[in-house]
Amino acid sequence: MGLLLLWEVAARVGWLPEFIIPAPSDVLIALWQDRENLWMNSRVTLIQAFIGLALGIFLAFFLAIIMDVIPWLNRALYPMLVVTQTIPTVAIAPILVLWLGYDMTPKIVLVILTTLFPIIISILNGFANADKDAIQLLQLMGANRWQILRHVKLPSSMSFFLSGLKVSVSYAFVSSVVAEWLGGFEGLGVYMIQTKRAFAYDKMFAVIVLISLLSLFFMGVVSYIEKYLTPWRFNQKKKIRGEK
Amino acid sequence: MGLLLLWEVAARVGWLPEFIIPAPSDVLIALWQDRENLWMNSRVTLIQAFIGLALGIFLAFFLAIIMDVIPWLNRALYPMLVVTQTIPTVAIAPILVLWLGYDMTPKIVLVILTTLFPIIISILNGFANADKDAIQLLQLMGANRWQILRHVKLPSSMSFFLSGLKVSVSYAFVSSVVAEWLGGFEGLGVYMIQTKRAFAYDKMFAVIVLISLLSLFFMGVVSYIEKYLTPWRFNQKKKIRGEK
Amino acid sequence: MLSIQDVGFRYGDRQVLKNINIQLQKGETVAIIGPSGVGKTTLFNLIAGIIDAQQGQIELDGSKEIKGKISYMLQKDMLYPHYTVIENIMLPRIIQGESKKHAQEHALELLDIFQFKEWANYYPHALSGGMRQRVAFMRTAAFDRPWLLLDEAFSALDAITRRQLHQWFKNYREKMGWSSLIITHDVDEALILSDRVYIIKGQPGEITFELPVDFKGFDVEKIIFEPEFIEAKRQLLNELKES
Amino acid sequence: MLSIQDVGFRYGDRQVLKNINIQLQKGETVAIIGPSGVGKTTLFNLIAGIIDAQQGQIELDGSKEIKGKISYMLQKDMLYPHYTVIENIMLPRIIQGESKKHAQEHALELLDIFQFKEWANYYPHALSGGMRQRVAFMRTAAFDRPWLLLDEAFSALDAITRRQLHQWFKNYREKMGWSSLIITHDVDEALILSDRVYIIKGQPGEITFELPVDFKGFDVEKIIFEPEFIEAKRQLLNELKES
Amino acid sequence: QASQIEFILDWVPNTNHTGLYVALEKGYFEEAGVEVTIRRPPEGSTTELVGLGQAQFGISFQDSLATRLAGGLPVTAVATIIEHNTSGIIAREDSQITKPVEMEGHTYGTWNDPIELGMLEHIINNEGGDYSQIELVPNQADNSIVGLANSMFESAWVYYAWDGMMAESQGVSTNFFYFRDYAEELDFYSPIIIANNDYLANSPEEATQVVQAIKRGYQYAIENPEEATDILLKHAPELEGQRDFVLASQEWINEAYTSNPEQWGYIDEERWNAFYTWLYESNLTEVDLTQESYFTNEFLGE
Numbered sequence A, B: 001m002g003l004l005l006l007w008e009v010a011a012r013v014g015w016l017p018e019f020i021i022p023a024p025s026d027v028l029i030a031l032w033q034d035r036e037n038l039w040m041n042s043r044v045t046l047i048q049a050f051i052g053l054a055l056g057i058f059l060a061f062f063l064a065i066i067m068d069v070i071p072w073l074n075r076a077l078y079p080m081l082v083v084t085q086t087i088p089t090v091a092i093a094p095i096l097v098l099w100l101g102y103d104m105t106p107k108i109v110l111v112i113l114t115t116l117f118p119i120i121i122s123i124l125n126g127f128a129n130a131d132k133d134a135i136q137l138l139q140l141m142g143a144n145r146w147q148i149l150r151h152v153k154l155p156s157s158m159s160f161f162l163s164g165l166k167v168s169v170s171y172a173f174v175s176s177v178v179a180e181w182l183g184g185f186e187g188l189g190v191y192m193i194q195t196k197r198a199f200a201y202d203k204m205f206a207v208i209v210l211i212s213l214l215s216l217f218f219m220g221v222v223s224y225i226e227k228y229l230t231p232w233r234f235n236q237k238k239k240i241r242g243e244k
Numbered sequence C, D: 001m002l003s004i005q006d007v008g009f010r011y012g013d014r015q016v017l018k019n020i021n022i023q024l025q026k027g028e029t030v031a032i033i034g035p036s037g038v039g040k041t042t043l044f045n046l047i048a049g050i051i052d053a054q055q056g057q058i059e060l061d062g063s064k065e066i067k068g069k070i071s072y073m074l075q076k077d078m079l080y081p082h083y084t085v086i087e088n089i090m091l092p093r094i095i096q097g098e099s100k101k102h103a104q105e106h107a108l109e110l111l112d113i114f115q116f117k118e119w120a121n122y123y124p125h126a127l128s129g130g131m132r133q134r135v136a137f138m139r140t141a142a143f144d145r146p147w148l149l150l151d152e153a154f155s156a157l158d159a160i161t162r163r164q165l166h167q168w169f170k171n172y173r174e175k176m177g178w179s180s181l182i183i184t185h186d187v188d189e190a191l192i193l194s195d196r197v198y199i200i201k202g203q204p205g206e207i208t209f210e211l212p213v214d215f216k217g218f219d220v221e222k223i224i225f226e227p228e229f230i231e232a233k234r235q236l237l238n239e240l241k242e243s
Numbered sequence E: 001q002a003s004q005i006e007f008i009l010d011w012v013p014n015t016n017h018t019g020l021y022v023a024l025e026k027g028y029f030e031e032a033g034v035e036v037t038i039r040r041p042p043e044g045s046t047t048e049l050v051g052l053g054q055a056q057f058g059i060s061f062q063d064s065l066a067t068r069l070a071g072g073l074p075v076t077a078v079a080t081i082i083e084h085n086t087s088g089i090i091a092r093e094d095s096q097i098t099k100p101v102e103m104e105g106h107t108y109g110t111w112n113d114p115i116e117l118g119m120l121e122h123i124i125n126n127e128g129g130d131y132s133q134i135e136l137v138p139n140q141a142d143n144s145i146v147g148l149a150n151s152m153f154e155s156a157w158v159y160y161a162w163d164g165m166m167a168e169s170q171g172v173s174t175n176f177f178y179f180r181d182y183a184e185e186l187d188f189y190s191p192i193i194i195a196n197n198d199y200l201a202n203s204p205e206e207a208t209q210v211v212q213a214i215k216r217g218y219q220y221a222i223e224n225p226e227e228a229t230d231i232l233l234k235h236a237p238e239l240e241g242q243r244d245f246v247l248a249s250q251e252w253i254n255e256a257y258t259s260n261p262e263q264w265g266y267i268d269e270e271r272w273n274a275f276y277t278w279l280y281e282s283n284l285t286e287v288d289l290t291q292e293s294y295f296t297n298e299f300l301g302e
Ligand SMILES: Nc1ncnc2c1ncn2[C@@H]1O[C@H](COP(=O)(O)OP(=O)(O)OP(=O)(O)O)[C@@H](O)[C@H]1O
Pocket: B236, C011, C016, C035, C036, C037, C038, C039, C040, C041, C042, C043, C075, D125, D126, D127, D128, D129, D130, D131, D156, D158
């Protein structure tokens, strides 16, 4: 809060560089005046972010699971995953467009690539940190790899997963915005470049504020679902349906 | 390996788009022929990545620790950290350059911002997951917040930290490359744009391959230091100096 | 028949067990006692196949394939914190491929016998130490296999609860045809439950003493005050003390 | 004097303890026995201030400030897995601000007394159950505070080791002026170590019986075969059994 | 059955593109029997995508096209959007730079492109100045005015129609001079419309129709700046708040599109080759690009 005030004053008095840092009040005004444009453009970006994040989470679990069950796949996929993170998007932009077209697909793919990685790394780390004795006991019961995964590794990697998820959620929206620089007609990313090109930095900051708020909101949601993903850490007793 | 071969064949036979996806052999040749340029430009990028990563790790620990010891700081800083992740670099590039100049500083700042986040989130998650009973026992011994941190929370967040570190290490080099797009005359990022402009996709891919190899190498290093950061998971006994 | 022949084991360069020979006939209960850290749990881990014997052989009915034929109750309770009491007890049968419904029915039966039904839906962290141990015991019973390894199965229980479990165990092993190897640090328990007591002692641990016992006929309530029992106990304690 | 007055506690809507009254004089050792799950550990947690009493009062020498004056050995050993045996034992003193060197010297003394020196640099996961418990006990002794809470401190130990620890404890508490409250499920142990035995029973747990004992003069080795001892034991067991 | 045509822009929509949107909006494309989709580009990759057949048409620049042509990318320039090179050096007023030699001793914000720096060196040498006296600092291509306004550098290369006008409308006082005024060979064509070679070879009639529809679009824009501006704004609603500036830019560029609307799009071989010859002689390309014809006026009609 105090920071915001300081910023406002600094901008008004002219301490800040021209054009590129608007006063917070200007940003707020832009946010309001431009709400229709923002809303329209948000839609695409949000959809991309959601689909990308959802598929990213899904794929992360899927890959982590098969990488755990099939050890050689782990050795093969792990480096490939790292490599996908080390390729600057802009460098391969034409390839993506060429293969996936101009629509949402390549952007969703980028969001998936961004959000999948922190999650899969944390799940795999969670698997590796599962209690060895707990696994041994399960093996004594006659459990196969799959059952060990199901009954020990997955539940005990939940905290790790949440840690990765928080990172991924923070990335989901901004990566959806950045992905739009691949080209397209709609979306906050497109809007952002355009406003920048037109020296409408207040509008550009309005976009940034919007993304930040969205990201913060969904970070909050993650903290909230933490209780549902690891109920044993928060409750003495499991609620059973039909019980009062 | 098999994939590489397939790629080579595909490129040679012409299944892949010409020009923008060179054959692996061409990339290798470029890697070799261009070794001097690559080497010279790598230096800057590597230094940025290292300094950024090192400072990122350091800062992540520092912030995580003070956020743990001073609860209200946690509430204040956590959202701010998330916000830093939701601002597209390109949007604030001019601000960074204006404030920090053209040299390595703004690029290092970007690497720090990139690498700090996954680490701090995982450390904080590690803190939150520390055994409640272990903390209570320490409190019974009379421990203050700081001692609890030192003796329980930090050691037990090591696995989480490693998970975050793996993500950050994967990001460090590419973020150093991308940061160079802020402007500058040296570095793999600068070189990459130039090669792209010069329509030398084989050289551009050589850069990508180089970054990937570096990232993979340092991921390996992280797996290796895992043993040193959590020795209790790998050894029965602590090696004491002077003991055979 | 479970036969352990000349088994030895070393952790790193520390020899923990040496020349262990034990035969467990079908239907028998054999107790193992010995000082803390001598290698009793290690022996069980060897039998269960969690670790591999470096010397000697372990065979069950002439076969080295032991995994899957033995129920093992670990010394630490190892309840799965993310599962409730009943889910923990259902787990062995779910793993063995039984339907959820059947596993649940069976778990409820066990919970009934042990008067533990009201705790069925609690998570382990809300249980007391002795309650956790009883859940672990029920879970081991749910393995439903004829060979049992019980490592300090009753150590966290008060005298009365323990006596009830002893009684239940004695009845049940006959009914189910269980053959068990039990580790205990309670000499009374060893005498009450077993057909034979082995003492493992020394560094590395070796079997130094073997005592056949038969207090099956006695009432569990009174047994400990019987002179024969007291004599056997004194004998074992003396043997343990010598070093 | 540690005085527990009319203390009660409920977890959620389940009343666990009710009307608990215990007075522990300086230098005394008082034992608490009772069925598993009755609330003994909960009582200790209340005294230590880990949880807050919802009814009644707990005072130490007339003050409600108890934290920092009591050493507490938890029922589960709670060794820190990332610290070696000696580091675990040094911890209480390091926390209390002692220098690393002093804490280490003191830990080495304790390790010496308990013949545990050779394990000093091992991590807890490489120890057997009983060994872990001994380390936890040493760590509790290292707290170096006059009031002790021992929750099943010797439960994982074999008869001989346990007897040695009993002997050591008896000597030490005099030397150090310890006043202790001990929870045990072993009636023998309660009788051997304490000046008074309380039985907590029922749901919610209440003190139903109090037995002053004095077997201090006896030799620990022989005590359990003494008629007076056996009589006291029979009395306690009977009281426990009734419900 | 209208055939589908993809057209990739060089950048976000601006007054360079007005004619395209007019053609779209006025139904010229429809009349030509094609359905055109105008796309925003993945940064800096338009030429590649046209070359690879991902789109039939796109917008490029004669300078950046050089390396692609040298690399064998199969595209051909079919029209120029603006008759002359409207790029030049913009400088802060207080730096008192009004011509190339005066850049000596001042900072210049470069995006570090060999051709860009080659041109700069060329015009300074032409005047007998010393290129090495210019202090180069990095510049992000799309932020030159901000850089100037905040004194990050004193001069930069811009296209006048957008950045130059922007500086005016934002009240940043600047001086400006054109490259072409200091070296004839630098009066190259930019921006230009390029097309995929296979497409041109396979559907020459359709290509002619499309190019001529575009031509009509620009001709209409020249006649009706206000309406054209509104058409552009309709396709770039983000610019709405800045209609004044866009209109000013439009009016300026209308003059620049062509000196003779009938001749819009016409590329002069001599000027085209002069630039490529200069590139080759300055060792900025390895291939002499005048040896093959990389442009054509045949689709413009007449
Ligand atoms: N994972 C391990 N790594 C190294 N040494 C181990 C490990 N587990 C046990 N040991 C050592 O092996 C020896 C035997 O341990 P074991 O657990 O078998 O003892 P035990 O007889 O069961 O003792 P207790 O009665 O205390 O449970 C001990 O010295 C112990 O330190």
